Amino acid sequence: MRQRKITLTEREIPEHWYNIVADMPNKPLPPLHPGTKEPIGPDALAPLFPMALIMQEVSAEKYIAIPDEVRDIYTQWRPTPLYRAYNLEKVLDTPAKIFYKYEGVSPSGSHKPNTAVPQAYYNKQEGVKKITTETGAGQWGSALAYACNLFDIDCDVYMVKISYHQKPYRKLLMQTWGANVYASPTPRTEAGKKILGEDPQSPGSLGIAISEAVEAAAADPDIKYSLGSVLNHVLMHQTIVGQEAVVQMEKAGELPDIVVAPFGGGSNFAGLSFPFLRLNLEEGQNIRCISSEPSSCPKLTRGVFRYDFGDTVGMTPLLPMYTLGHNFVPAPIHAGGLRYHGAGVVVSQLLRDKLIEARAHDQLECFEAGVQFAKAEGILPAPEATHAVATVVQEAERCKKEGKSETILFNLCGHGYFDMKAYEDYFSNKLERHEVTTEQIEASLAQLDTPVPA
Amino acid sequence: MRQRKITLTEREIPEHWYNIVADMPNKPLPPLHPGTKEPIGPDALAPLFPMALIMQEVSAEKYIAIPDEVRDIYTQWRPTPLYRAYNLEKVLDTPAKIFYKYEGVSPSGSHKPNTAVPQAYYNKQEGVKKITTETGAGQWGSALAYACNLFDIDCDVYMVKISYHQKPYRKLLMQTWGANVYASPTPRTEAGKKILGEDPQSPGSLGIAISEAVEAAAADPDIKYSLGSVLNHVLMHQTIVGQEAVVQMEKAGELPDIVVAPFGGGSNFAGLSFPFLRLNLEEGQNIRCISSEPSSCPKLTRGVFRYDFGDTVGMTPLLPMYTLGHNFVPAPIHAGGLRYHGAGVVVSQLLRDKLIEARAHDQLECFEAGVQFAKAEGILPAPEATHAVATVVQEAERCKKEGKSETILFNLCGHGYFDMKAYEDYFSNKLERHEVTTEQIEASLAQLDTPVPA
Numbered sequence: 024m025r026q027r028k029i030t031l032t033e034r035e036i037p038e039h040w041y042n043i044v045a046d047m048p049n050k051p052l053p054p055l056h057p058g059t060k061e062p063i064g065p066d067a068l069a070p071l072f073p074m075a076l077i078m079q080e081v082s083a084e085k086y087i088a089i090p091d092e093v094r095d096i097y098t099q100w101r102p103t104p105l106y107r108a109y110n111l112e113k114v115l116d117t118p119a120k121i122f123y124k125y126e127g128v129s130p131s132g133s134h135k136p137n138t139a140v141p142q143a144y145y146n147k148q149e150g151v152k153k154i155t156t157e158t159g160a161g162q163w164g165s166a167l168a169y170a171c172n173l174f175d176i177d178c179d180v181y182m183v184k185i186s187y188h189q190k191p192y193r194k195l196l197m198q199t200w201g202a203n204v205y206a207s208p209t210p211r212t213e214a215g216k217k218i219l220g221e222d223p224q225s226p227g228s229l230g231i232a233i234s235e236a237v238e239a240a241a242a243d244p245d246i247k248y249s250l251g252s253v254l255n256h257v258l259m260h261q262t263i264v265g266q267e268a269v270v271q272m273e274k275a276g277e278l279p280d281i282v283v284a285p286f287g288g289g290s291n292f293a294g295l296s297f298p299f300l301r302l303n304l305e306e307g308q309n310i311r312c313i314s315s316e317p318s319s320c321p322k323l324t325r326g327v328f329r330y331d332f333g334d335t336v337g338m339t340p341l342l343p344m345y346t347l348g349h350n351f352v353p354a355p356i357h358a359g360g361l362r363y364h365g366a367g368v369v370v371s372q373l374l375r376d377k378l379i380e381a382r383a384h385d386q387l388e389c390f391e392a393g394v395q396f397a398k399a400e401g402i403l404p405a406p407e408a409t410h411a412v413a414t415v416v417q418e419a420e421r422c423k424k425e426g427k428s429e430t431i432l433f434n435l436c437g438h439g440y441f442d443m444k445a446y447e448d449y450f451s452n453k454l455e456r457h458e459v460t461t462e463q464i465e466a467s468l469a470q471l472d473t474p475v476p477a
Numbered sequence: 478m479r480q481r482k483i484t485l486t487e488r489e490i491p492e493h494w495y496n497i498v499a500d501m502p503n504k505p506l507p508p509l510h511p512g513t514k515e516p517i518g519p520d521a522l523a524p525l526f527p528m529a530l531i532m533q534e535v536s537a538e539k540y541i542a543i544p545d546e547v548r549d550i551y552t553q554w555r556p557t558p559l560y561r562a563y564n565l566e567k568v569l570d571t572p573a574k575i576f577y578k579y580e581g582v583s584p585s586g587s588h589k590p591n592t593a594v595p596q597a598y599y600n601k602q603e604g605v606k607k608i609t610t611e612t613g614a615g616q617w618g619s620a621l622a623y624a625c626n627l628f629d630i631d632c633d634v635y636m637v638k639i640s641y642h643q644k645p646y647r648k649l650l651m652q653t654w655g656a657n658v659y660a661s662p663t664p665r666t667e668a669g670k671k672i673l674g675e676d677p678q679s680p681g682s683l684g685i686a687i688s689e690a691v692e693a694a695a696a697d698p699d700i701k702y703s704l705g706s707v708l709n710h711v712l713m714h715q716t717i718v719g720q721e722a723v724v725q726m727e728k729a730g731e732l733p734d735i736v737v738a739p740f741g742g743g744s745n746f747a748g749l750s751f752p753f754l755r756l757n758l759e760e761g762q763n764i765r766c767i768s769s770e771p772s773s774c775p776k777l778t779r780g781v782f783r784y785d786f787g788d789t790v791g792m793t794p795l796l797p798m799y800t801l802g803h804n805f806v807p808a809p810i811h812a813g814g815l816r817y818h819g820a821g822v823v824v825s826q827l828l829r830d831k832l833i834e835a836r837a838h839d840q841l842e843c844f845e846a847g848v849q850f851a852k853a854e855g856i857l858p859a860p861e862a863t864h865a866v867a868t869v870v871q872e873a874e875r876c877k878k879e880g881k882s883e884t885i886l887f888n889l890c891g892h893g894y895f896d897m898k899a900y901e902d903y904f905s906n907k908l909e910r911h912e913v914t915t916e917q918i919e920a921s922l923a924q925l926d927t928p929v930p931a
Contacts, residue, residue: 024548026487027552027553028552028553095479095481098481098482099482099854191897192897192898195901196897198904199851199900201852397654401584401623401627402584440895446649450652
């Protein structure tokens with residue numbers, strides 16, 4: 024019997040997270056104060072995050088030990104399985120070998136609990152009573168709701184209003200785990216009031232919801248804020264995915280030629296790829312790491328490297344990153360987790376140094392690839408995950424054309440069982456292509472008056 | 478680190494299904510012809526099922542080898558994990574040790590593919606071009622759609638009309654895997670036309686949908702029919718669940734005192750419990766096996782042991798089973814998979830012989846237990862699965878009262894991610910208790926003119 028699934032035991036759950044900063048040839052540039060535009064230190068983040076996470080954020084240590092209590096909770100769904108996609112290879116009639124790491128087995132159905140759990144843990148350690156956050160499609164909000172429930176921490180989720188109404192079941196899942204879910208913009212914050220004052224019918228955006236969650240946390244010392252991507256400590260927590268995958272690929276007797284993952288803020292991509300990038304940086308391997316973003320929100324492929332805010336209102340520190348401008352409003356595609364104007368600092372620096380690649384796909388191409396995958400492999404991918412599948416299909420077709428038997432690994436970061444409306448729209452031809460014009464991008468970037476990195 | 482999850486490798490997937498008939502002290506009574514009411518042999522089933530499955534249905538062999546091709550597909554999600562529910566134990570403050578086997582990791586999210594895959598395989602072996610079936614809540618229909626897609630067999634699913642409209646995403650999942658889904662009753666069959674003639678607005682029922690699927694298959698030699706529970710070969714395929722669990726409990730160093738599983742037609746319960754019942758029958762162990770049924774459809778706790786039809790119209794053979802009468806219409810509870818008037822022949826005989834136990838729960842009690850489980854263990858159970866959780870909560874509370882540290886294992890047969898409407902109704906107090914009166918049951922049974930077993 025050929026081996027389809029490569030599993031690990033609980034004892035093989037990694038004991039450390041990997042911090043790629045230690046191996047980067049060019050270190051990330053410092054964040055700047057939103058007002059003074061001067062570099063800021065760890066203390067500036069103290070109103071928002073517990074000190075343990077801030078120290079991880081600025082750490083140059085290569086490995087950070089995972090607390091036993093976190094590893095114990097990880098056993099609820101980790102190690103996750105890694106599959107050889109024999110059926111997909113057959114359908115694509117490709118000489119490529121395709122593998123995927125499946126993160127959809129977590130309680131909330133995506134990779135997000137990998138960081139939600141340690142974030143809740145460190146907050147609990149420091150006596151935090153409540154955590155605020157934002158969520159778009161709801162994957163991050165439900166992961167944090169799950170984690171806060173485990174540690175008996177209150178959880179306030181500012182959910183983008185249009186998703187709040189379109190995805191009642193994601194909201195209900197968060198509520199089942201005890202979270203309070205608010206449709207953002209809300210009248211609960213100054214940021215929300217400002218937006219509602221300008222447009223009472225505002226459908227909200229991830230940038231606005233971040234502004235609200237940050238404001239609510241900054242106002243009270245018992246409340247902290249939590250982010251589901253972009254920041255270095257978040258990316259680092261996700262490296263548990265790639266570390267497991269390195270061991271699993273070794274067990275399968277294969278080293279990937281290509282590693283692919285969807286790209287929203289960077290944690291999904293970093294989680295799988297950084298431990299393979301380590302092999303490039305440390306052992307001189309030559310693994311191509313490709314991030315897959317939506318063509319409707321193409322910060323990596325068509326944005327600029329620039330200091331920019333993480334939110335819409337301009338409350339967060341300025342971060343050096345690939346961005347479309349913090350006022351850029353992406354089209355309402357179904358891959359809500361990828362509709363963010365910027366990219367994580369570390370990933371941005373790696374792209375700037377040409378150590379990783381980026382590729383954009385239209386949503387129609389993504390859903391087509393997603394359905395092809397579901398028919399072949401049985402698992403229905405989340406809309407975010409279909410972006411990686413689309414890249415894999417392209418690479419597998421290239422391998423066929425070139426007659427090359429390359430090994431491709433991708434992150435099937437979540438299942439689509441809460442996204443059936445998206446598939447329904449796809450099947451009934453309600454989805455459209457979303458071309459972003461160069462004028463739109465230039466107009467958004469022209470509004471930036473933030474520093475240009477050297 | 479304490480062990481929460483007990484996993485097995487692909488190589489540990491069982492090589493045989495277990496046929497409890499070989500070990501039963503009293504063998505099941507024979508099925509009867511629906512017209513002559515005389516015992517029928519295997520040949521009578523040939524219009525509906527491929528011969529390999531019929532031979533399994535009537536087999537007295539203790540073990541049936543699982544074909545390599547089926548085991549290969551099982552590796553897509555098997556072996557499934559078995560968990561120690563430490564968090565639930567803590568919440569219930571019980572000295573009992575609680576374990577659960579989790580079948581929700583399958584592509585369609587329940588235990589149903591365990592039998593859908595071998596059924597599709599044997600049909601393919603015998604050249605069948607199309608398979609018909611019925612589905613209520615949609616778990617069985619989606620499992621068969623998944624399996625037929627793998628073997629390139631057409632799949633026609635007669636879905637109970639009320640579910641067809643209430644659960645569009647289950648329907649969409651089946652369509653994604655290529656199945657044709659019809660809202661039953663349909664004008665495609667004589668059975669459907671008859672019902673529609675009497676009531677054009679009929680919401681349908683599982684019994685009606687079975688009549689339609691059976692009629693469609695019987696009319697064409699290239700078409701066969703497939704059933705997701707009740708029959709012995711179906712129960713036998715599910716024993717892969719319990720066989721894995723026996724090994725996993727051994728690895729955990731525990732023999733269960735109590736094994737619990739939800740009960741619809743019997744395959745869920747049989748799958749987990751029969752390999753443990755084997756330990757009772759063969760090795761003299763004394764493991765209590767408890768089936769959990771809805772109090773709105775209490776065939777095991779309040780039905781009679783009687784020959785009855787499997788469908789509403791009266792097309793199937795007469796089976797000796799616990800039944801509420803084939804015209805019994807259960808209240809529209811959300812656990813659609815448990816709304817069936819009868820019980821599998823083998824399970825019925827075991828209950829008659831007092832080798833297993835049965836318990837009924839109201840749906841409010843079940844959802845309360847389900848939410849308690851989701852908050853403690855992270856996984857949101859399917860409404861069907863919450864019935865087992867409700868029994869477990871009762872037993873854990875008894876253990877607390879009696880100060881006994883018993884070991885309880887139950888089947889978490891599926892996740893509830895396609896059943897969020899049910900949880901929404903529960904949270905918004907829209908669910909009602911559904912008491913069945915003795916008069917209702919007596920009225921339904923009074924319509925039966927079928928033979929009474931000796």
